[in-house]
Amino acid sequence: MKIQNLEELDTPCLILDKSLLEKNCFNARKKCLELNTILRPHVKTPKSIEIAKIALDNQIGPITVSTLNEAEYFAGAGFKDILYAVCIIPKKLKRLNFIQQKYSCIIRIVVDSTYVAQEILKYSNLHNANFEILIEIDCGEGRSGLDYQDKMIGEISRVFEPNHKTKLLGVLTHAGHSYSTKDKNEIISISNIERKEAMASLKKLLNFEDKSQIISIGSTPTMFLASNLDGISEVRAGIYMFWDLAQASRGICKIEDIALTVLASVIGHNHQRKRIIIDAGSLALSKDKSANKFMPEAGYGLICNPHTAIPFEGLNISEVHQEHGSIKIKSIDWFDKLPIGSQVRILPNHACLTCAAYENYNILENGSIIDSWSRTNGW
Amino acid sequence: MKIQNLEELDTPCLILDKSLLEKNCFNARKKCLELNTILRPHVKTPKSIEIAKIALDNQIGPITVSTLNEAEYFAGAGFKDILYAVCIIPKKLKRLNFIQQKYSCIIRIVVDSTYVAQEILKYSNLHNANFEILIEIDCGEGRSGLDYQDKMIGEISRVFEPNHKTKLLGVLTHAGHSYSTKDKNEIISISNIERKEAMASLKKLLNFEDKSQIISIGSTPTMFLASNLDGISEVRAGIYMFWDLAQASRGICKIEDIALTVLASVIGHNHQRKRIIIDAGSLALSKDKSANKFMPEAGYGLICNPHTAIPFEGLNISEVHQEHGSIKIKSIDWFDKLPIGSQVRILPNHACLTCAAYENYNILENGSIIDSWSRTNGW
Structure with a gap:
């Protein structure tokens, strides 16, 4: 297969394979359907309206965001049910509430301290603002959140009152430490703990409106390896939409599932040092x-055939400078196979970070680039 | 000193100390003046029109860029003498020439292969386009460029003819390997080699218009440690405008010279794991x-007093996630000193990469944020 209009693109740029994206999104929805839970895609990966809709089966639906910039961008596109999954601080309530009011949406917020809970309540009373709150639980990652047995969970929940404009809905946790292993049994164990601790933490809540009980969990590895999510309201995950080498290296996806690549051009041949230089x-x-960690041959990315995205045996980016990538070659035959001006595609380590340098995705479908979808960046 | 309006800023964001920027830029100009050479600031670091002008003593002047996006951005602001210091490929000539014609500017281009040289000449003949060319020399970095004794230098130069619309002006080299050491004598030695090999390579050139002979060299460390740049037409450097921990760790600047910091907010206290979480x-x-490499205590950045930018003893960012930074603390006193909602400033490892995530700089002068300067990103 040859992509007809690939050479028209300025490099470097992002290529997103729409069929793979759709397949990846379908698989995640299927998994959540099987486990009888709701998928709330984490759009911090794509930061794109078109892609978020594909993740939601071509609909507007619940999403997770990591910045208020994303919240505003998606609210502006009609998304009404947004979860801002990073602990809020009082200073950010004004902007958050502005977005809620401007777009008639709810941006659920996350807390892990009594102080912030009190400030939210104060703000709500002072400005007649509606907030929906989840308490963050640390199920082993060691970043934000409270241990599921921490008495502060009860203290935070005591701040809120039933039938108030500010509602405590439940708890949220993220088993981000599932990325640290490639052992499937260990991921399954992390997944079980994620679910159990989230559910157990709910029992610590006081003054709690049981009817709206939310238990929000999720990471891509724990979602796909979970066999039971009974009692879990929703799952948050994002990287499954694109996949990347970090996930492939841990066996969570296959290399051929990766939908997102960087298109680059060969800009030089360093004959003396046997290196191909790309832009x-x-x-x-x-x-x-x-x-x-688990795929030392990945370097800064695997070099692929630009048309098929199949990795060239043994070619990776061994060194990067701001606008140069260096590919060490063992055989000088590569100088003939990849002449100056030719294109390559690169499988990235971590798609969330790679995409953040770009303003748009070039959409590949049926062997040609059919569209350009924009994304948001910044805060 | 307390910065009055710091708390009005949404975090994370960039803070640029204008007095330090001006001092850093003055020092580089002074150094080049002393060594009787021209400074051609590399604007890939700031990507900002206001900052480029400060680097040039509040004037429009010669600049270096690393992308055609930068070339277009600066050409649009009136910069006429631009050097695109990454090897060109034939496909990019159309856009480059479009920018040249639209803004009546020259964007000097760099080659290290006969093939590209021939394609430039073809394009020039076909489209009646003016190009100015430098041949890239590898003085030890091992990235792009030819060894100064490589016979291909002569071959490339033979492609061009005197009195043609496309002019071969001379040579360019970049001692990027000066970043790999903190040994001043080694940097001085690299600086001497950079100059000598660039000058020697010029002798390989044939069909050469001697009158316009350009020898362009540069990296920030080799510029500041050079004691003799006789015969060198111009020096390219960029990071000296901001400085960063990478440069400070190599002794090229002091920590108190660093003009660029990230302002962040404390968003959580993880009591169990003794970590402060920032946004x-x-x-x-x-x-x-x-x-x-030379400052293992740097982590992902040093945590500083938000008003003075002086590092807090022993506080760095030990772990990062997409929107979370974790600061390991030895004493729980830090929870009182840095309460949730408080701000910190962060000295970054590598300012060029850190800045690329942002659309603007918040300008700090005389104890307050006085302005916001935009920057360009992408390709």
Whole structure:
């Protein structure tokens, strides 16, 4: 298969394979349907309206965001049910509430301290603002959140009152430490703990409106390896839409599932040092090397045939500078196979970070680039 | 000193100390003046019109860029003498020439292969386009460019003819390997080689218009440690405008010279794991850890007093996620010193990469944020 209009694109740029994206999104929805839970896609990965809709089976639906910029961008496109999954601070309530009011949407917020809970209540009373709250639980990642047995969960919940404009809905946790292993049994164990601790933490809640009980969990690995999510209201995951080498290196996806690549051009041949130089460097790829723990051959990205996205045996990016990527070659035959001006596609380590350098996705479907979809960046 | 309006800023964001920027730019101009050469600031670091003008003593002047996007952005602001310091490929000539014609500017281009040289000449003949060419020399970095004794230098130069619309002006080299050491004598030695090999390579050129002979060299460390740049037409450097921990860790600047910081907010206290969580993660800082080779305490960035930008003893970012940075603390006193909602400033590893996530700089002068300057990103 040859992509007819690939050479018309300026490099570096992103290529998104629409069929793979749709397949990946379908598989996640299917998994959540099987486990009788709701998928709330984390749009911090794509930051694109078109892609969020594909994740939701071509509908507007519940989404997760990581910044208020994303919240505003998606609210502006009609998304009404948004979860901002990073702990809020009082100063950000004004902007958050502005977005809620401007677009008639709800942006659920997350807390893990009594202080912030009190400030939310104060703000709500002072400005007659509606907020929906989840308490963050740390189920082992060691980042934000409270241990599921922490008495502060009860203290936070005591701040809120039933039938108030500000509602405590339940708890949220994220088993981000599932990325640290490639052992399927360990991921299954993390997934079980994620579910059990989230459910157990709910029992610590006081003054709680049982009817709206929300238990929000999720990470891509724990979602796909879960066999039972009974009692879990919703699952948050994002990277499954694109996949990347970090996930492939952990066996969560296959390399051929990866929908997102960087298109680059060969800009030089360093004969003396046996290196091919391309125009994708640390800005075009990011300096993330998170695949290398379990896939040391990944380097800063695997070099692929530009038309098929199949990796060339043994070719990776060994070094990056701001606008240069260097590919060490063992055989000088590669100088003939990849002449100056030719294109390559690169499988990235971590798609969330790679995509953040770009303003748009070039959409590949049925062997040609059919569209360009924009994304948002920044805060 | 307390910055009065710091708390009005949404975090994360960039803070640029204008006095430090001006001092840093003055020092580089002074150095080049002393060595009787021209400074051609590399604007890939700031990507900002206001900052480029400060680098040029509040004037329009010669600049270096790393992308055609930058070339277009600066040409649109009136910059006429631009050097695109990454090897060109034939496909990019059309856009480059479009920018040249639209803005009546010259964007000097760089080649290191006979093939590309021939294609430039063809394009020039076919489209009646003016190009100015430098041949890239590899003085030891091992990225792009030819060894100064490579016979291909002569071959490339033979492609061009005197009195043609496309002019071969000379040579360019970049001692990027000066970043790999903190040994001043080694940097001085690299600086000497950079100059000598660039000058020697010029002798390989044939069909050469001697009158316009250009020898363009540069990296920030080799510029500041050079004691003799006789015969060198111009020096390219960029990071000196902001400085960062990578440069400080190599002794090229002092920490108090760093003009660019990230402002972040404390969003959580993880009491169980003794961590302070901030809202600057891998997107807000980049995953660059290049300071850590010589400054292992740098982590993903040093945490500073938000008003003075003086580092807090022993506080760095030990772990990053997309929108979270984790600060390990030894004493729980830090929970009182840095309450939830309080701000910190972060000295980044590598300012070029950190800045790329942002659309603007918040300008700090005389104890307040006085302005916002935009920057360009992408390709």
